[in-house]
Amino acid sequence: MKVIITGAAGFIGKHLQQFLSNSGFEIIPIVRNKGIAGCEGHECLTYEEFYRLDKNDLQGVDAVVHLAGAAHKAFSDEEAKQANETLTQNIVTQSKSLGVTRFIFISSLGLYQEQSGKIDLNTIPTNTIKNTNYYKYKAESIVKNGFSDCSTDYVILRLPLVYGEGVKANFAALMNAVGKGLPLPFRGINRNKRSLLSVYNLVDLIKVCIEHPKASNQIFLASDDQDLSTAEMIALMAKVQGKKNWSIYIPALCFKFLGRISGKQDVVDRLTGSLHVDVTHTKYTLEWQPPYSVEHGFRLAAK
Numbered sequence: 001m002k003v004i005i006t007g008a009a010g011f012i013g014k015h016l017q018q019f020l021s022n023s024g025f026e027i028i029p030i031v032r033n034k035g036i037a038g039c040e041g042h043e044c045l046t047y048e049e050f051y052r053l054d055k056n057d058l059q060g061v062d063a064v065v066h067l068a069g070a071a072h073k074a075f076s077d078e079e080a081k082q083a084n085e086t087l088t089q090n091i092v093t094q095s096k097s098l099g100v101t102r103f104i105f106i107s108s109l110g111l112y113q114e115q116s117g118k119i120d121l122n123t124i125p126t127n128t129i130k131n132t133n134y135y136k137y138k139a140e141s142i143v144k145n146g147f148s149d150c151s152t153d154y155v156i157l158r159l160p161l162v163y164g165e166g167v168k169a170n171f172a173a174l175m176n177a178v179g180k181g182l183p184l185p186f187r188g189i190n191r192n193k194r195s196l197l198s199v200y201n202l203v204d205l206i207k208v209c210i211e212h213p214k215a216s217n218q219i220f221l222a223s224d225d226q227d228l229s230t231a232e233m234i235a236l237m238a239k240v241q242g243k244k245n246w247s248i249y250i251p252a253l254c255f256k257f258l259g260r261i262s263g264k265q266d267v268v269d270r271l272t273g274s275l276h277v278d279v280t281h282t283k284y285t286l287e288w289q290p291p292y293s294v295e296h297g298f299r300l301a302a303k
Helices: 011-022 047-051 077-098 131-146 169-179 199-211 230-240 252-262 265-272 280-286 294-301
Strands: 002-006 026-031 063-066 102-108 153-159 161-163 196-198 218-221
Touching (some): 002 011, 011 199, 026 047, 047 077, 063 077, 102 131, 102 199, 131 153, 153 199, 161 294, 196 294, 199 294, 218 280, 252 265
Parallel strands (some): 063 102, 153 218, 161 196
């Protein structure tokens, strides 16, 4: 099978390239420029080169996996719009012109707000979506509407935090802090539940979505199906690094109070709140189980 991957030089993109190549797929990576790591192979294309192709140049594309876009870091509204809405519109338009069989769009659990109950497909995304997630939600509509008049079908995956070897940002910073034995004040945040997704389970799920006939025109929620509290996450980070868990007990209510008086309620909500998903629909429809444990992914992330 021939698969185009946008954002191929990113954290998920590199893992997906390797996994699909090892599974016998022909990969065409799309990157911002050819001078960056992750652009190996003579078929690597920039976005400008990709937009100039027609069916005579690139025949028999089975799937496009659209990974590129703004995610967790802060962007201006214009940057977020360009990365999530405008880019997606361009990729959808070109995918239609190439006659792609299936389009897989990577979305985010950031569409939902923290809540105690499990999120499923009947849960309505929050009406206070901001910035990157607002334009990610608009991009979902572009995908659903864009293929309504052609034979290409779509799959949308709404993902929690993805981790594994090479992960950066907050997860890496927290793993490093635990590895240095810093006394983090999170032992008392032990009643929340947050879904995570190892990149190894994710690339396996993407492969299933490329191939499975029942994935057509579906939205799926994804996770490792093993939700953790913040305290459990810290304890596991210590375990996989062979370190003592020096986390200290401060009641979660103290964080919530500090959030109110400091104006950082959103940050505290992400730290103390729950954001966990019901993946029953995903597992049942696709006949899929996450092949790897959370501990497996944490061990590789610790590298």
